[in-house]
Amino acid sequence: MKKLVCVGACYLDTILDVPYYPGEDSKLRATNLQVRRGGNCPNTLQVLQQLLRERPASEHSRDVKPYLISCLPSANAPATATIVDSFGPGSLVDLTRCIFRANHRDPASSYIIRSEATGSRTLVNYNDLPEMTIDEFVTAADEVGDEAWFHFEGRIPETTLQCIRYLRRSFPNTRVSVEVEKPGRGGLEDLAAEADVVFYSRTWAESKRYESAQRCLSAQSGVARKATLLLCTWGSDGASCLSLPSEKAVSCPATLPGQTISVVDTVGAGDTFIAGMLFGLLCHHEDWNTERKVQFAVQLATCKVQRDGFDGVGAEVLKHFGVASSQ
Template structure:
């Protein structure tokens, strides 16, 4: 049995939907309030599990999440576990028993623009390289791929780089993917150079002076000697222009963009792990883009796998 391990922060999200963003010191009534589990890696494995459930043979790939959680008895830990278990293995997660509150995101969604503003709070001590190494050594060669969220727990790039290098030393056959997202954060280029698969955000690429996906990939190819796949998320770049135009002017409209990039990564990881040889890179990109496009038309992630059942099973 093969394990894919996602390493990143897990949040509890509070989402407020408003007609338009409030001005400073303005009082505004929200039209809806939703509380749910969030976080880049948890979102990705939730969607990826739906895809794996439709694949053959079922159970050939299992998913694990390595994240930092508050005390075991806290309501936040219980809510997070109930949202992911038993489909996602959480047995290797670390609990900070001295902290009672989970990492939290407060999200304001504007109906008029379809955009959202996110304020994060996280009082949990960061993962250390030694804590990661202990977990990785326990899994041993059962894990075939590690996906790192470079902006979540382990978000100190130097720590994430130590984790990657530990895997290279101890388990040279393991594959490593990383999401390079937040602009201005030092050390992300070094993470990309250590990975086999790299996901770049539009904001990171543009902050580094790239004006188009092709320009970014051509430049990055010489800087990432270990990478065999470099993917600028189409949800956030050129293909997105056509996607948003279709959704806004056609029969569909943008409902919820939160986690669209996480969904795209889930689609790509599915293609890489389940269709590494029989799907060309272009098909993997098309599949991941379709999946993310379907996500923005609905609230949350429920049922996304069923919506692309035909693509998954063929």
Template sequence: MKHLIMVGACYLDTILSVPHLPEEDAKLRATSLKVRRGGNCGNSLEVLQQYTSGSNLALHLVTVLPSRRSPATEQILSSFAAEGLADVDLGHCIYRDDQTEPASSYIFHNQETGSRTIVNYNGLAEMTVEEFVEVADAFQQVDADVWWHFEGRIPETTIRCIEHLRSHLPQSRVSVEVEKPKREGLRELAAQADVVFYSKTWAESEGYASAEACLTHEIAPRAFLLVNTWGARGACAMAPPSREVIQVEPAVSDAAVQIVDAIGAGDTFVAGTLYDLLCRSGDWDVKKTVRFAVDLATTKIQQYGFGGLGLKIAPPAI
């Protein structure tokens, strides 16, 4: 049995579809409103579970939630079962008993361009190192491969969590997301990881004009795989010590892609990559790994939500 533990925030997303983004101090009527569970790790798990059900990979989520009795927590937890995620272990979630409101995202989906503008609010105290250590200790006696994936929140805390893993669970593998522009400490976080996922927005904020430029200039000495997504241009990957950058573009042209819901496309890409690294037994090379992840993310943006992706994009037989 293998274990994948994903550590990150879990949100309630309120999604307003609008004809176009409003000007400042203007009124605009939305065409639809949807509320659903969000957050990088929860989204990735929703996709992963479609490919790992019945496999030897156990999925776990570590996230901070309000009080167990709050309606928001009940809504978030029940969403996993409702969306076919009953196999995801939620037993390591961390609760803030003095809080009733969840982390929240308010997302404006611009129907004119397909873009989404996101405003986040999170009043919950972040996970502490001590709380993480309690979770990690539960896996110390596990006689299995254990993989830890971190969203890349609060880098100074996450680095200390990874240091604990290196000391107490040295066989663990670690992947991290370097996503938010101008968030201090993300380079130091990447330096601790075995696999690094760079986002286009982060790379552009650092002055890179392409995914290839980012991968060839960033230094992550422990990593055996670096990946940088680049929107409509797909993604690039590099597997050190080789300096060769492999680029994979979507199999369909921009004109053929109708963007319905781009929220979670990056999370879907992460899920596709982790599926290979944990479930494919090394039978795929890097290009096949990135091809599957790009195709999965391209399919996701052409539908609302994540349901049914496993039926639309079936991985080649092992």
């Protein structure tokens, strides 16, 4: 069984839908309120769990055991129970390697305003939990062991770089992927230079004045010197990838066969794309080529933006790709 370990923050999201984005010092009534678990890696694992469950029994030889390493409040805090329950009954995601902060009751929180007029979203985060230390990561990683795939959100780059270098020294068969997402966060390119697979966001690429996903990947191929695959999402234009060292480039538009795309909820679309790519890389390494993996991930993310939340994401795309369960 393959092991996938995702390392990143876990949030409780409060989402307000509003008719239009409010101006400063104005008053506006929301049309809807939701509270749900968020965070890049937890979102990715929620979608990946659905994909693993939807596969036919004939593919169980490709089983993946997903783990989450995240800092959470005290193990007996109500917020922690909410986070655990959010993965559903009989969850495949192992949370026992999470780091529980005994003196904290409140989770990391994200407040999201979604404009119905434009479809845009504005996020404000708050997190009072102490960040993971390298020693805490080492303890968790040693429990997982060798021959795992570690995916890092790219949070606290200085610590993440130490984590990756520890894995390289202690578990040479480990594969590493990282997210380069937040504009202005220093040290992300140092992480890319150490990873096997790198996921770039459009917002980060544009902050570096790259005018397209392809230009971002071409320029970053000189930075991510150890990588075999670079990927960049670009909103409604889908995503592009660059395989190294062959320098073969692939671009896939955000389309669905026979469907008109109607955007409902873009929160977590990038996380869904990453779930699709990790599913392809881990479960279809031999029978899907790179283009098929990217097509799958793009279609998965496209399905996600057309629904609120993550429930049910993936079944339609798996069926289209011929890997859905008949049950």
